Amino acid sequence: MSSRPPAVVVRGLRKSYGSFEALRGVDFEIADGETFALLGPNGAGKSTTIEILEGYRDRSGGEASVLGVDPGKAGTAWKARLGIVLQSGAEAANVTVREQLTQFARYYPRSRDVEEVIAAVGLEEKAKVRIRNLSGGQRRRLDVALGVIGRPELLFLDEPTTGFDPEARRQFWELVRTLKREGTTILLTTHYLDEAAQLSDRAAVIAHGALLDIGAVDAIGGQAARVPIVRWRDATGAPHEERTDTPGALVARLSAEAGGEPRDLEVIRPSLEDIYLGLVREADERAATASGAGARGAASGEEVAA
Numbered sequence: 001m002s003s004r005p006p007a008v009v010v011r012g013l014r015k016s017y018g019s020f021e022a023l024r025g026v027d028f029e030i031a032d033g034e035t036f037a038l039l040g041p042n043g044a045g046k047s048t049t050i051e052i053l054e055g056y057r058d059r060s061g062g063e064a065s066v067l068g069v070d071p072g073k074a075g076t077a078w079k080a081r082l083g084i085v086l087q088s089g090a091e092a093a094n095v096t097v098r099e100q101l102t103q104f105a106r107y108y109p110r111s112r113d114v115e116e117v118i119a120a121v122g123l124e125e126k127a128k129v130r131i132r133n134l135s136g137g138q139r140r141r142l143d144v145a146l147g148v149i150g151r152p153e154l155l156f157l158d159e160p161t162t163g164f165d166p167e168a169r170r171q172f173w174e175l176v177r178t179l180k181r182e183g184t185t186i187l188l189t190t191h192y193l194d195e196a197a198q199l200s201d202r203a204a205v206i207a208h209g210a211l212l213d214i215g216a217v218d219a220i221g222g223q224a225a226r227v228p229i230v231r232w233r234d235a236t237g238a239p240h241e242e243r244t245d246t247p248g249a250l251v252a253r254l255s256a257e258a259g260g261e262p263r264d265l266e267v268i269r270p271s272l273e274d275i276y277l278g279l280v281r282e283a284d285e286r287a288a289t290a291s292g293a294g295a296r297g298a299a300s301g302e303e304v305a306a
């Protein structure tokens, strides 16, 4: 990470679609050279956030700065410094993979070598194939190739590996690591929590248009959420579960009591996915309670805050 100013600064970001508040005041920063994951369930507000930062969508309130520029007022020179892989890819064109990439490469002053990019996304055998004849996963790889061809300073990856087979996903992770080594700042959204854990330095979890947590990927959810879980069955077959910071000591005690290996013993360290699911579940419960209170308030004729 460098001492250069943050690549992205978002303060109190708001977006309303009519009376629906998709973003309710979101704050985060992405350091220069950092890989940052924006995580959240369907409809949380991830794409809305990304599209505001890309300059594709107006915000309703708050501040945003991307590479030092307000995305709502930025021009084409700024846009050339970004790489964008949208959630829905480009239209299936009648040109070949190589032709499309060659054409896009011309738009950028410092574009990457077309053959190098084709190889990096594993499309060597499809370079001469027309885009409309690619499979869904191959087309997604082309979207990624188009996003990186201009050697962007900041790369937006909105669910980049949807439709990838497991091997393609690993290959994509390597590409991201290479871009990161070269100093590219990356904003990633993904529903694959292992992908976020593998690639990102920091992550934010968003639900119902608000940030639930933000921090290093190995600190999200707080220390308590990371305490290991020990599961086993006793002599009668009854299941037990205990959370402990010292699972080794517990297992030693259980082994001594059982006079051997405890039955069905498991020691589980909560994954980013487990922690994420816990955070989102709590947020859903809070939202349900709030809307229940709202409905009760409305029924009794009380004024209810939006």
Ligand SMILES: Nc1ncnc2c1ncn2[C@@H]1O[C@H](COP(=O)(O)OP(=O)(O)OP(=O)(O)O)[C@@H](O)[C@H]1O
Binding pocket: 017, 020, 022, 040, 041, 042, 043, 044, 045, 046, 047, 048, 049, 087
């Ligand atoms: N143009 C629009 N008009 C009205 N509502 C919209 C519009 N675009 C998005 N929304 C709503 O805003 C909310 C946030 O949508 P957004 O696409 O940002 O979610 P997301 O976190 O990217 O979800 P996903 O994981 O499904 O891609 C959703 O409830 C969605 O229905």
